[in-house]
Amino acid sequence: MDRLKGKRALITGGTSGIGLETARQFLSEGARVAVTGTNPETLEAARKELGPDVVIIKADAADVAGQKAVAEAIKQAFGGLDIVFVNAGVALLKPVEAWDEVGFDRVFDVNVKGPYFLLQALLPILSNPASIVLNTSVNAHIGMPNSSVYAASKAALQSFIRTLSGELIGRGVRLNAVSPGPVATPLYGKLGFTETDLKAVAESIKGQVPAGRFGKPSEIAKAVVFLASDEAAYTVGSEIMIDGGMGTL
Structure with missing residues (x-):
């Protein structure tokens, strides 16, 4: 299919998991x-999998100053931009007494602050119309223990889809979000657990999903394609929950 034919897209965190699968589908x-x-x-x-025509940019999602460099690289490569999928993120799960300021700031820098200033840097090169999709999380809607800081960071993104939609729709920029539940990606391997503990955590999380399984990256990517495409031209400030029913509990 050619639902995105001719469109120019940026995917942050596009080298693994949901981001990489979305790049394939785009x-x-x-x-x-x-x-x-x-x-x-x-x-x-x-680079090897996606092919020589894909632009690969080394960038830290938490580096505010570096977001201008990303925007400049996109401008040089494409001239402008039609689609942004803000996907890069970090998940740290700890009880409230285990958090320190460094860890708290890292989560918000990667998940909120960096993405906000990336969107600011990209504004001059966004086309009219353009679609921005934020990758948030079911955690912002449920009271999962140990997820307080991560969930708060994703709730901030969910606020952005409404406030920034109101601010940018006049210039043709739509913001929407996908909110995945547990998805089988490398993200869970970065939580700092031993392999045994990670399996136990995964089983515990899976037990909270009515569908009885983790989601697949492709199931999230398909929703991103829809929101990025002209099929979603009338979809503004919306959130698609893709969580196996987890958020209904």
Whole structure:
């Protein structure tokens, strides 16, 4: 299909998991794609898998000053931008007494502050119309223990889809969000658990999902394609929950 034919897209955190799968689907729908990441190994792997026409940008999602460099790289490569998928994020799960300021700031820098200033940097090159999709989380809607800081950071993004929609719709920029439940991606391997503890945590989380399983990256990517496409031209400030029913409990 060609739902994104001729469109120019940026995916942050596009070298693994949901971001990489979304890059695959964007390409299959005819888009020109740029992805960001920080890990040299996954950057190179993405380059090999996605092909020479994809723009690979090394960038830290938490680096406010670096967001201008990302925007400049996109301007040089594409001239402008039609789609932004703000996907890069970090998940840290700790009880409230275990948090310190450094960890708190890291989560908000990656998940909220960096993305906000990336969107600011991209504004001059966004086309009219343009679509921005934020990757939030079911955690902002449920009272999962140990997720207080992560959930708060994702709730901030969910606020952005409404406030920034109201601010930017006049210039043709739509903001929407996908809010995944547990998805089988490398994210869970970065939580700092031992392999045994990670399996126990995964089983515990899966037990909270009415569908009885983790989601697939492709199931999230398909929703992002819809929101990025002209099929969603009348969809503004909305959130698509893709959580296996987890948020209904």
